[in-house]
């Protein structure tokens with residue numbers, strides 16, 4: 035399939051100014067050497083970092099322990115001790131960094147607030163200005179219901195939904211996908227840190243990193259047939275997404291093994307973990323296996339048994355897409 | 371609004387300004403922390419108008435405008451708060467907090483809602499010929515309206531900016547059913563037309579507006595893809611005075627690949643409309659290379675003749691490159707003429723060529739004596755010679771709804 039972007043000449047020039055370096059494939063920097071999952075020789079690393087005491091004695095995640103958990107996860111991913119140094123491998127001063135959170139599930143199962151704050155803290159220490167960080171999802175109201183505080187303007191971290199800025203007029207096209215992208219993605223940020231949650235999904239099987247990108251487009255409802263396959267993979271092929279996504283930090287503090295995507299307390303569990311990778315496919319594969327293990331513990335059928343295995347993960351890894359690894363022998367799993 | 375130095379849970383609104391600068395008693399961590407949590411402030415978060423490059427073009431509506439949200443008809447409740455939509459043949463199974471394929475129906479806690487009742491994103495007074503309906507009150511105008519959304523995704527859609535969008539993504543007005551009838555009357559329209567996007571997905575509104583219209587002496591017509599379940603079709607389109615169906619091709623593969631739908635249910639809808647006795651006209655948009663073979667035209671014409679009869683008007687219309695099919699050319703007029711010749715040869719009485727201004731095949735001719743009975747210029751009927759529902763020259767009955 036060819037990639038086409040319908041755009042006016044003016045749009046093209048504007049884009050050229052902002053994103054040609056990113057479109058060059060190598061992304062024009064050494065930042066992403068570990069993030070090029072297509073590189074045939076390398077294994078993709080997925081770190082699963084846990085802290086049994088993440089919530090102390092209560093139910094709320096302790097923010098200091100979260101920061102420390104995030105640091106440990108990043109240390110394991112990049113093999114370096116200095117937390118800030120690790121972040122400098124992901125971002126550079128001058129970057130505008132978007133944190134795409136997932137807030138569909140309300141307070142029960144949305145990207146963890148303490149995690150988002152910890153990421154923002156380290157990003158600033160790595161030289162990103164607070165006002166160049168945007169915490170975002172598709173809808174501000176949804177973000178508020180999940181506990182985020184909408185904030186626009188000023189020098190602080192920005193926090194708002196695409197409803198406030200709208201989607202691009204032009205369609206971004208790849209394969210089965212033709213969608214308008216959030217202007218937060220295209221105009222406000224050159225780096226995307228994907229901060230999904232780990233949960234079961236009624237139609238897609240699971241929703242983790244790759245499917246979180248449904249919150250980036252104006253017409254996600256068009257891409258749910260056939261277990262979201264090949265739509266999820268095609269969507270993640272859009273250069274505007276693919277070239278920006280440098281890191282996935284999946285919030286698995288609370289996860290769901292059935293009944294998603296809406297929050298079902300009876301079907302959730304406290305994993306008290308973060309899953310971190312630069313390969314969204316490998317991360318999704320590992321997350322899927324975690325959900326399957328929990329389903330087995332609970333005596334539920336496999337997702338395959340329920341005819342809703344997330345086939346889109348394999349599609350994302352296939353020869354056409356090469357978005358990452360789904361072969362467990364090519365994934366280096368690090369549990370700490 | 372929060373600022374950089376705000377802290378977590380429990381903070382009151384008044385404190386925000388006082389802590390807007392670093393160095394007012396916060397430790398370094400609190401300063402770096404972005405305080406994205408709303409804590410006690412949840413709910414007071416005003417959606418401020420943002421600065422440059424960011425949300426300055428706030429055009430979207432709040433998602434929860436309760437006036438537009440009405441429990442949907444045509445669905446079944448399932449376990450685990452799921453629902454199965456019974457409106458269109460797609461039969462979306464929709465989990466809690468999710469929407470169907472159409473994007474305008476949402477499951478909220480196991481109850482399915484339409485989000486677009488009375489939520490009008492486009493309204494115009496159009497000639498009825500523009501729908502096109504050629505055998506229905508020629509020379510009159512229709513009060514034409516649409517909501518966002520569609521249950522298919524045609525790659526050639528001319529109105530994709532409203533059909534392939536969620537209702538909260540485009541501006542809309544609240545136009546309840548009574549107001550539709552009033553506006554139609556005020557604008558001299560004997561007819562309300564549900565059109566532009568896909569009325570299947572706003573069926574509840576169609577039904578209520580049609581009732582309000584009929585009480586006020588205003589008719590209703592629908593311009594639809596016919597991709598709808600039989601029960602819903604009978605309930606919603608049963609209230610229509612005339613129907614125009616876009617039969618987008620005569621092949622399942624085209625429906626699958628170009629429309630994201632299915633042919634068979636559309637053909638079934640056409641048969642059901644015939645049984646209901648609804649005045650129905652068919653439009654076939656001819657897309658170069660994709661649905662323009664002789665065999666397909668012939669198959670279509672034969673199917674119409676066998677299942678609906680020779681008197682159903684069939685319009686072959688010209689494609690213009692749009693949306694996801696910008697790589698194809700405009701349909702050559704010769705292709706449309708070929709389609710018409712094939713359908714004529716199969717014995718259909720009223721085969722038209724559309725979207726080609728000035729073409730003689732946009733006029734209506736008596737199938738018996740060949741006299742021109744309705745002359746059309748642009749989108750209006752400039753001459754209507756039909757008398758007593760027939761040809762004034764040979765008295766051949768001409769089917770249609772000719773008089774208000």
Ligand SMILES: [Zn+2]
Nearest residue numbers: 736739761764
């Ligand atoms: Zn005659």
